Amino acid sequence: MSEAVLRAVDVTRRLRGDVPVTLVDSATMEAAPGDFIAITGPSGSGKSSLLYLLGLLDRPDGGEVFLQGEPTSGLSDSQRAALRLARIGFVFQSYFLLPEFTAAENVAMPIRRLGRVTGDAAMARAAALLASLGLADQARRFPRQLSGGQSQRVAIARALANDPPLLLADEPTGNLDSRASALVFEIFERLAKEGRTVVVVTHDMDFARRAGRNVRIVDGRITD
């Protein structure tokens, strides 16, 4: 078995306040290259919270998240940001495309931030990514000119911009019709087959069933 891209060991996240809430309770899981994992569970069970912890957007109160074997809890905010930029791609339910930029410019944004290639090369890579997702003719359109399915594919292209080994998605088909959802599923499946690790939080049980692996979470605890 190849080395895990992502490993969470006893990860716990609590919200402090008048009434403390445990969002994620001692979650342990592992994802290898090529894994296509669906995290499911009822609303408020801690799916998204676990995803944010796995994606280094949030810090656990206990336990450790390893990314490609490296522990991440001791890293500074800027080191975690650098890891996210180079090794993790995010896709959200609401796409979160920047409205002032075209589809291609949105995709090029993380490439330009990483700064390893020129602006022109970044735009060329963005165009190629959009073409690979069937959006070659939408590259110059602004987000308001795109359909939901097209916007989500642009968001996926943006998540893949820096060629990360790990792709995390939070309800990526939540706002899409069945046809667009099926297309997004196919893209994730293809990416996993290409060797990327894909972890998707979803309510869509059909989507979850078709994923390679299922992780169910209830009240913050992974049950199977």
Added chain:
Amino acid sequence: MFRLAVDIAFRHLVAHPRQTIALLLGTVIGVSMFLTISALTRGSEGEFIRRLVDSAPHITISDEFRRPRVQPADLAHPAGAVEVRHVKPVTETRGIRGYAQVLDFVRRQPGVKATAVLVGQALITFAGKEFAVALNGITPKEFEAISIVGEDMKQGSLDALAANPNGIVIGAELAKTLSLHLGNAVNVVATNGQVRTFRIVGVFRTGQVNYDTSQTFVQIKRVQALMNRPSRANSIVVQLDDPMQARTIAERIEAQIGYKSLSWQEMSENLLATLATRNVASYTIISAVLLVAAFGIYNLLSTVVGEKQRDIAILKAMGFLGRDLELAFVLEGLLLGLAGVAFGIPLGMFFMYLLGDLKLTVPGMGDEPISIPLDWGLDQFLLAGGFALVASLAAAYLPARRAARVEPVAILRGAV
């Protein structure tokens, strides 16, 4: 990252064209008003000081002392037990003692021109009318080199006094008051009762009504004779190459010769203080215009940061740092400031051109129209531009800090 931050800032501004143009107008008007009003303020200040400096000697040495002389009894017995009351100082002829030597000393100072004057009060009578004037006894050649009266002659000349020992030069306002004309003979009555007849050989107009009414000029020897003060002068008037040095040179002269030496600054202290107050008021008002523009920028950026919480969150989730976003929003303020300066300076120059072209007729200054005095220099452009940029940056900084502190998880959790 810098180019990307500029790109983000630029796109935000372009995405809100109406707000951006409104804010830009605020900065443009602020910068142009700053330039125009400061040019007016400096121009009028310069003109005022020039008139102040030109209309009177830069330094006037009079036959007075700042501290009265100590009486001989006080000098001999400073701690005496007996007080002698009603001591009357010796009656002496007023004037600067050994004025020729004093004049010689003053003239040896670098950048200095000086002449002695004997000034006294007198009455001019003509056709049954009489008018109190200051009778200035001068050496015409020397005085012409020092005073602007020679340049303001409307009829005749100061030189004519040299050729005509019984000549008198008067101001145009006095001539009007007494219906006098060049060549008329007038009687001058000194305070000791002596009367002498002079013929008008020149009429001047400086534009200052008071001066043109009250000042008259005759040869010094005639005044000495009329006032029974032979070989005396009670004033030495000094003109400097650099009028701004007047205070220092006056102090030096007074320290050496003892007589009271008044610089033009000391004589006009109240006016200069008023001028300084007016400058503070002017600059406060024009700075306020720019501050209002800066508040506009602050408002826009605060709104943008508020509206862009989700975009900021996704950028941070992607791997952008807080300081990247801070830079982008600060650049947004800077771009607004730069554009404001870029358009504001030409507009300010246009306003200055319009004002500079304007001609006004001022009552009492004759029929000749005068221009509005304007003065501008590189320092004003730098000040206007620098102030606008600093204000824009300061206005952008707080919203930018807020953008940098956005917690992506809190926003993403609420948004999904």
